[in-house]
Amino acid sequence: MPNRAARLSCAITIVIALCGCARSGRNELSVPGGDAGRGRAALIALECGACHRIPGIPGARGTVGPPLDGFRERVYIAGRHPNVPDRLVEWIRDAPSVDPATAMPDLDVSESEGRDIAAYLYR
Amino acid sequence: MAPNRGHTPGFLLRHKLLFGVLGACAILLLGMLVGVAILLSGAFNTAATEQHSAFTHFLLDAGLRYSVNANADDIEAPALTDAALIDRGRSCFRAHCVHCHGAPALARQPHGLGMMPIPNDLTESARDWPPAWLYYVTAKGVRMTGMPAWEFRLSDTDLWATVAFLKQLPSLSRAELVELAPLPPQTSCRSDDAATARRAESYDEDERGEIVLRQYACHACHQIEGVVGPDSSVGPALVDWPTRRYIAGTLPNTPDNLVRWIIDPAAVSPGTLMPDLGVSDAHAREMADFLFAQE
Numbered sequence: 001m002p003n004r005a006a007r008l009s010c011a012i013t014i015v016i017a018l019c020g021c022a023r024s025g026r027n028e029l030s031v032p033g034g035d036a037g038r039g040r041a042a043l044i045a046l047e048c049g050a051c052h053r054i055p056g057i058p059g060a061r062g063t064v065g066p067p068l069d070g071f072r073e074r075v076y077i078a079g080r081h082p083n084v085p086d087r088l089v090e091w092i093r094d095a096p097s098v099d100p101a102t103a104m105p106d107l108d109v110s111e112s113e114g115r116d117i118a119a120y121l122y123r
Numbered sequence: 124m125a126p127n128r129g130h131t132p133g134f135l136l137r138h139k140l141l142f143g144v145l146g147a148c149a150i151l152l153l154g155m156l157v158g159v160a161i162l163l164s165g166a167f168n169t170a171a172t173e174q175h176s177a178f179t180h181f182l183l184d185a186g187l188r189y190s191v192n193a194n195a196d197d198i199e200a201p202a203l204t205d206a207a208l209i210d211r212g213r214s215c216f217r218a219h220c221v222h223c224h225g226a227p228a229l230a231r232q233p234h235g236l237g238m239m240p241i242p243n244d245l246t247e248s249a250r251d252w253p254p255a256w257l258y259y260v261t262a263k264g265v266r267m268t269g270m271p272a273w274e275f276r277l278s279d280t281d282l283w284a285t286v287a288f289l290k291q292l293p294s295l296s297r298a299e300l301v302e303l304a305p306l307p308p309q310t311s312c313r314s315d316d317a318a319t320a321r322r323a324e325s326y327d328e329d330e331r332g333e334i335v336l337r338q339y340a341c342h343a344c345h346q347i348e349g350v351v352g353p354d355s356s357v358g359p360a361l362v363d364w365p366t367r368r369y370i371a372g373t374l375p376n377t378p379d380n381l382v383r384w385i386i387d388p389a390a391v392s393p394g395t396l397m398p399d400l401g402v403s404d405a406h407a408r409e410m411a412d413f414l415f416a417q418e
Contacts, residue, residue: 063366066359073356078372079395101392102372 034119212288278318332413
């Protein structure tokens with residue numbers, strides 16, 4: 001049966017497509033004015049990976065802060081602030097002003113850099 | 124070699140074992156694919172308004188009985204006729220059971236009405252089941268139903284008191300039954316953290332950490348390596364724990380500090396959304412040991 005492989009791959013494609021449909025409950029977080037590409041560059045320049053594990057950033061394997069994978073799915077920032085774009089930008093720009101006891105330093109991040117970084121974390 | 128009788132069996136016959144196995148595999152695979160297709164198409168409705176087929180219900184019910192029979196086998200029931208014990212059990216029933224199970228002459232609370240499977244009225248099992256079975260189901264709960272395990276909440280005495288009361292339940296009058304209305308759990312037969320502080324020790328050492336984490340619902344908010352759960356993103360993922368430097372972004376990550384944090388999160392980080400779950404020192408240590416044993 002020459003087209004058995006074709007049929008099998010067709011069946012597999014259908015199954016994968018159905019899996020895709022089932023995942024449509026994804027949230028719609030996005031950062032107005034934020035650019036994920038520039039955010040990636042900023043994450044590298046600011047050496048965020050020294051403290052955080054960040055997917056897609058070379059060498060970002062830090063264990064001082066929590067891993068930032070799947071940040072879009074996270075419900076809270078720092079265990080207390082709702083994970084919405086504006087709060088995340090605020091946190092990235094100056095964490096100690098939000099939560100004085102945090103070990104996360106103020107890295108003097110500009111508003112636009114903060115938006116870009118947030119966009120990358122939500123990508 | 125056998126002499127050639129002028130007849131060679133066909134390829135299929137000569138390899139009938141091979142083809143038999145291949146055929147069985149194909150049928151199994153097809154069945155699995157059909158199952159996956161039903162699941163992904165949404166044809167299996169998870170609504171609690173849908174009922175099990177009679178056959179599914181029979182299977183689950185029989186499974187429960189055989190499981191309880193086998194697992195409760197070596198549980199020794201104490202004497203259950205003491206009036207004070209029965210009275211204590213009545214408080215436990217009113218504080219923790221009657222909301223979902225109700226009783227004859229007493230309607231259950233709203234959350235006990237819409238559940239699937241429905242929490243059964245307990246008079247029949249109370250009459251028919253041996254005390255050890257009732258104790259086992261109360262202490263360990265029943266998975267895939269709403270029945271929780273109570274052994275990490277109630278002392279052994281309270282668990283047996285509940286069984287003692289259940290044994291009396293079928294003989295109560297209507298007047299006595301209507302007096303079983305729910306009591307606030309804080310005022311009577313309350314969750315006894317001191318009495319259950321070392322409950323994990325009744326489990327094998329290598330499964331304690333995982334059981335304790337689940338019995339305090341940690342996996343409802345955290346993804347935890349080694350604990351199967353809803354993969355929640357409410358709290359941070361507890362993976363590669365030994366490599367983490369800080370707890371809650373403020374406290375150096377040592378086993379002792381982790382125990383401190385679990386027992387009273389707000390004392391470490393005021394304003395945190397991580398709740399105080401009434402975890403005992405012994406159970407917090409089991410959790411910390413489990414997390415620090417991650418690769």
